[in-house]
Amino acid sequence: MEIAAETQKKAGFFAYGWDCLKSSKTKLVQVAKNAQKQGQDDPRKIIHSLKVGLALTLISMFYYFRPLYDSFGVSGMWAVLTVVVVFEFTVGATLSKSLNRGFATMVAGALGVGAQELASLFGEEGEPIVLGILVFLLATASTFSRFFPRIKARYDYGVLIFILTFSLVAVSGYRVNDIVELAHQRLSTILVGGATCIIIAIFVCPVWAGEDLHNMTVRNIEKLANFLEGFGGEYFKEPFDGESAVDSKDDKSFLQGYKSALNSKSSEESLANFASWEPCHGRFRFRHPWKQYLMIGAFTRQCAYHIEAISSYINSEIQVSAEFRMKIQEPCTKISSESGKALKALASAIKTMTDPSSADPHVASAKAAVKDLEIALNAASLDETDLLEIIPDATVASTLIEIVKCMEKVSETVHELSGLAHFKGVEPNVTPEKPQLLHRGTIKPIPDSDATDVVITIDEASSVSPENDKGPSKGKQDESHVNMC
Amino acid sequence: MEIAAETQKKAGFFAYGWDCLKSSKTKLVQVAKNAQKQGQDDPRKIIHSLKVGLALTLISMFYYFRPLYDSFGVSGMWAVLTVVVVFEFTVGATLSKSLNRGFATMVAGALGVGAQELASLFGEEGEPIVLGILVFLLATASTFSRFFPRIKARYDYGVLIFILTFSLVAVSGYRVNDIVELAHQRLSTILVGGATCIIIAIFVCPVWAGEDLHNMTVRNIEKLANFLEGFGGEYFKEPFDGESAVDSKDDKSFLQGYKSALNSKSSEESLANFASWEPCHGRFRFRHPWKQYLMIGAFTRQCAYHIEAISSYINSEIQVSAEFRMKIQEPCTKISSESGKALKALASAIKTMTDPSSADPHVASAKAAVKDLEIALNAASLDETDLLEIIPDATVASTLIEIVKCMEKVSETVHELSGLAHFKGVEPNVTPEKPQLLHRGTIKPIPDSDATDVVITIDEASSVSPENDKGPSKGKQDESHVNMC
Numbered sequence A, B: 001m002e003i004a005a006e007t008q009k010k011a012g013f014f015a016y017g018w019d020c021l022k023s024s025k026t027k028l029v030q031v032a033k034n035a036q037k038q039g040q041d042d043p044r045k046i047i048h049s050l051k052v053g054l055a056l057t058l059i060s061m062f063y064y065f066r067p068l069y070d071s072f073g074v075s076g077m078w079a080v081l082t083v084v085v086v087f088e089f090t091v092g093a094t095l096s097k098s099l100n101r102g103f104a105t106m107v108a109g110a111l112g113v114g115a116q117e118l119a120s121l122f123g124e125e126g127e128p129i130v131l132g133i134l135v136f137l138l139a140t141a142s143t144f145s146r147f148f149p150r151i152k153a154r155y156d157y158g159v160l161i162f163i164l165t166f167s168l169v170a171v172s173g174y175r176v177n178d179i180v181e182l183a184h185q186r187l188s189t190i191l192v193g194g195a196t197c198i199i200i201a202i203f204v205c206p207v208w209a210g211e212d213l214h215n216m217t218v219r220n221i222e223k224l225a226n227f228l229e230g231f232g233g234e235y236f237k238e239p240f241d242g243e244s245a246v247d248s249k250d251d252k253s254f255l256q257g258y259k260s261a262l263n264s265k266s267s268e269e270s271l272a273n274f275a276s277w278e279p280c281h282g283r284f285r286f287r288h289p290w291k292q293y294l295m296i297g298a299f300t301r302q303c304a305y306h307i308e309a310i311s312s313y314i315n316s317e318i319q320v321s322a323e324f325r326m327k328i329q330e331p332c333t334k335i336s337s338e339s340g341k342a343l344k345a346l347a348s349a350i351k352t353m354t355d356p357s358s359a360d361p362h363v364a365s366a367k368a369a370v371k372d373l374e375i376a377l378n379a380a381s382l383d384e385t386d387l388l389e390i391i392p393d394a395t396v397a398s399t400l401i402e403i404v405k406c407m408e409k410v411s412e413t414v415h416e417l418s419g420l421a422h423f424k425g426v427e428p429n430v431t432p433e434k435p436q437l438l439h440r441g442t443i444k445p446i447p448d449s450d451a452t453d454v455v456i457t458i459d460e461a462s463s464v465s466p467e468n469d470k471g472p473s474k475g476k477q478d479e480s481h482v483n484m485c
Helices: A002-010 A012-041 A044-064 A066-086 A091-120 A123-145 A149-172 A179-203 A209-235 A242-251 A265-275 A290-311 A322-352 A356-379 A387-420 A435-440 A451-463 A471-484 B002-010 B012-041 B043-064 B066-086 B091-120 B123-145 B149-172 B179-203 B209-235 B242-251 B265-275 B290-311 B322-352 B356-379 B387-420 B435-440 B451-463 B471-484
Strands: none
Touching: A012 A044, A012 B123, A044 A066, A044 A179, A044 B123, A044 B149, A066 A091, A066 A179, A066 B149, A091 A123, A091 A149, A091 A179, A091 A209, A091 A265, A123 A149, A123 B012, A123 B043, A149 A179, A149 A265, A149 B043, A149 B066, A209 A265, A209 A290, A209 A322, A209 A387, A265 A290, A290 A387, A290 B290, A322 A356, A322 A387, A356 A387, A356 B387, A387 B356, A387 B387, B012 B043, B043 B066, B043 B179, B066 B091, B066 B179, B091 B123, B091 B149, B091 B179, B091 B209, B091 B265, B123 B149, B149 B179, B149 B265, B209 B265, B209 B290, B209 B322, B209 B387, B265 B290, B290 B387, B322 B356, B322 B387, B356 B387
């Protein structure tokens, strides 16, 4: 360091070069650290990169060696292209892209040949005009169809490849006489590329979108549970308690975890979409009710919004009434911790795919605590109290009641999921969408006194949409799903 | 209909066919209606589709006609491929993809030639092994780099094309001796394709990502404003007022609009990313502070979370204390409507890119109303009141106070934006990041008594992050942005 500083005075240029070297070394170290962190956070990222490298090397060698080259021709490069473009992180995404690409190429190829035949009827002068019009019409219509939400969600890539292949075949056909040969070559190379990707994606350390969605749902519910379990202690703690002030620095993470649930909608939706392309794997059947996870996610988010609202009252320095606080502290702490426990039990039921009724006692306790709170509030007299000082506590209490409602809805949707996905210990015939079955005596009597309450409200949950636009249609799709199962 | 029904009895097969025809006709009509709705919602979608059709037809014809075909060879199809893949809805996305594609092709092409030269040193037997190893290493490293958030956001497509081109060039080079010729051909066709897309995207009814982000921010703030302006009247209305019950059915939309702001994060981020690729256009300079819109969006979302929390109290059937309600109704309605007016003024200031200080009086009134509410609460005595009956109103009051805080933060970030983006009527030298300038006497005296308050707290806002992970880094980026401007 000192040497460098001295040199800087003597020879500016040399020093500049040295500085550059040093700074680029620092940058390199930073990039390496960053990479290490990425890899440690999720080792599957490293494995995925190796898988892509493997697939690409295999296909490149395939393309490189003379015998294969001769049979595949220049279109061998389509195999390389397919691997690079189609190989995605999850199996579902890879399958979705491969199948989209394969089908779109076939359909567009056939249409392209048809278009060319049609155009050739118009003579040598008319042909380019007709082809131009056809390409224009098809490209315009297909591009417009990509704005339709359903097509965008599932077939966006397919439509893209459709436009591409149609244009290439329709226009290039004029040159290449043996178009069937070309189509066969291209299709077979795409098949080889796609199949390589699919095989490596499925059989070498697979990453399933469905499992990711499943784990994400569990993790989000657990994070809310952590917040709620700790909230009571954190909110009602004595402000000048030195020990807990030190503690809080270490433990703050559980108070922040819920934030990742606030913006999970788009990633949940794309995972659910990819998951629907996946075959059965591990504990998941082919037609696992992935859409139900979106319902659970929507109610989890709603819960998170309420948590966001009360989180601002933690460590707030507003003066509160000690008398009022004393009255609500116990029921509020109980509501919060029992809701947390219920959510934890639900998360663990999803995780292990077992009957979620172990959450029911906690749901019942949380509801009982709400009753207790209401009784405490009824009994309270506030002759001496400044109203302003009870406002924060009253808001927290009221928001906790809302959180219990959301938590109940999460519980209902998890119960629905357990029926739809045949979780262990759940009577397979009883799907919560059909509560009338309860009267036909086909299921075991419900042991827990509050469980009936839960089952009845489930029907409500499937008709009430938690989010503005997509909720009702989701409900419908789920019903049809039930019928298919 | 009757004929069909009779036929069904006589000839099942014919009836089935008829039904199929009818149902597919219904489906077609539905698709057509859907398409019409899409087009009416945003006519730019139709125009975009026509633009893609135009670009593709131009390039196809370019590729079709003999003279061009001869000079471009088979690689003419790369031009078609480029158009299909690169042409996106917004100018920014198209530019981002074109530039990524162009640069990645160049760099990867050069590296590919280098790799081939290196491999050729190892003799005919060693060459494929060395090439295989190189392809494997590069593909693995590049794929891994796509997981880095920064690279993913801006250069994901470039890295993809880099892997593709490197593999193709490195492996195919063994066959094609005139590799420089090939590289030149491919680059020039990509340039032609990319340039066609960019020219059509920019000069034929352009859709700017930046403008979209700008309008989206305005729209979201307006929706919150609509909710808040109407909330007081809706929440405090008499429950059995027949007339307003009828009214509420027509007016419900303003109570739901805010929901679209809840999940706007990901679309805002991608628009901001694309906007940063765009040249100056309309009222926006090249280095318009797009990141600041993300800050505004984050606080808008936080406001929306609180609105989500109070929206459940509208039309709730919980018994409330009339005495207590009477006391808080006026200040609460005022807080809500003034916050709404302030947000509306801010939205309109962003929309017209003028000085947002017209919102300051409303911010001040809202804060004054909060003071009034606190005084009213202080003065209230609750001897006779059931505590349980005041809880909903107390929660609404307290949440409204939180909303005012969020609204102030929105106001601060909009003031920051007005400084950074040199809105009309804003002193250009005064960026809110540097409040110390206030003491140097370079700006006009602040007319509104509360404005000082706002300016001071702005500094706080840039260091406080509204969302957990990305907030602070955004703040930093904004600061560096200020220095560059």
